Amino acid sequence: MTTMSTTDLRALIRDVPDFPKPGVGFRDITPVLASPEGFHAAVSGLTELSREYRPDHVIAAEARGFLFGPAVAAELGAGFVLARKPGKLPRETVSVEYSLEYGVDRLEVHTEAIGPGARVLVHDDLLATGGTARALCELVEAAGGEVVACAFLLELAFLDGRERLAGRPVHALLRDDAE
Ligand SMILES: O=P(O)(O)OC[C@H]1O[C@H](OP(=O)(O)OP(=O)(O)O)[C@H](O)[C@@H]1O
Numbered sequence: 001m002t003t004m005s006t007t008d009l010r011a012l013i014r015d016v017p018d019f020p021k022p023g024v025g026f027r028d029i030t031p032v033l034a035s036p037e038g039f040h041a042a043v044s045g046l047t048e049l050s051r052e053y054r055p056d057h058v059i060a061a062e063a064r065g066f067l068f069g070p071a072v073a074a075e076l077g078a079g080f081v082l083a084r085k086p087g088k089l090p091r092e093t094v095s096v097e098y099s100l101e102y103g104v105d106r107l108e109v110h111t112e113a114i115g116p117g118a119r120v121l122v123h124d125d126l127l128a129t130g131g132t133a134r135a136l137c138e139l140v141e142a143a144g145g146e147v148v149a150c151a152f153l154l155e156l157a158f159l160d161g162r163e164r165l166a167g168r169p170v171h172a173l174l175r176d177d178a179e
């Protein structure tokens with residue numbers, strides 16, 4: 001399959017004003033999933049951004065982190081680790097609270113999912129305030145792993161989320177500079 005340009009990939013993402021509350025400009029990535037070419041471009045672009053970090057695992061949070069994360073992990077020859085909302089994982093977990101652009105939440109990971117010294121790539125569809133990605137970094141580090149990089153489909157650069165990830169390499173396939 002030929003790979004679509006990043007301009008065409010960005011054009012698939014719909015901007016929805018005032019969702020889920022007034023003042024938030026929501027980026028709807030569902031058309032990327034609906035397009036075979038779009039999904040392929042997203043997965044191969046994220047894979048190429050991440051390959052040099054040679055991760056053992058890719059970690060991402062439900063729900064939207066689960067859309068591209070497992071496909072990118074498989075392309076990299078890495079395992080996929082699920083970070084879930086409270087009470088969903090059946091065995092012993094590590095947990096962190098985090099803040100969102102529109103709320104507060106908690107994420108959990110199986111304690112044994114990340115071995116000591118494991119190289120872990122943090123992934124999400126979108127970097128907004130950085131609260132979710134920072135929580136993922138804290139989960140990895142609490143479990144004894146090393147965050148080798150963070151890779152996003154789209155960065156909302158005007159929210160300065162990457163500042164909350166200080167010290168870790170941060171890459172995004174697409175970037176919006178304004179609301
Ligand atoms: O950088 P942040 O400010 O943390 O925002 C980014 C996060 O927000 C969205 O998830 P959301 O919490 O809306 O949940 P969902 O994946 O279940 O839709 C998105 O998928 C990221 O995980």
Ligand SMILES: Nc1ncnc2[nH]cnc12
Nearest residue numbers: 025026027028101126128
């Ligand atoms: N503006 C936004 N659009 C889509 N998902 C988001 N998650 C946090 N902020 C978001």
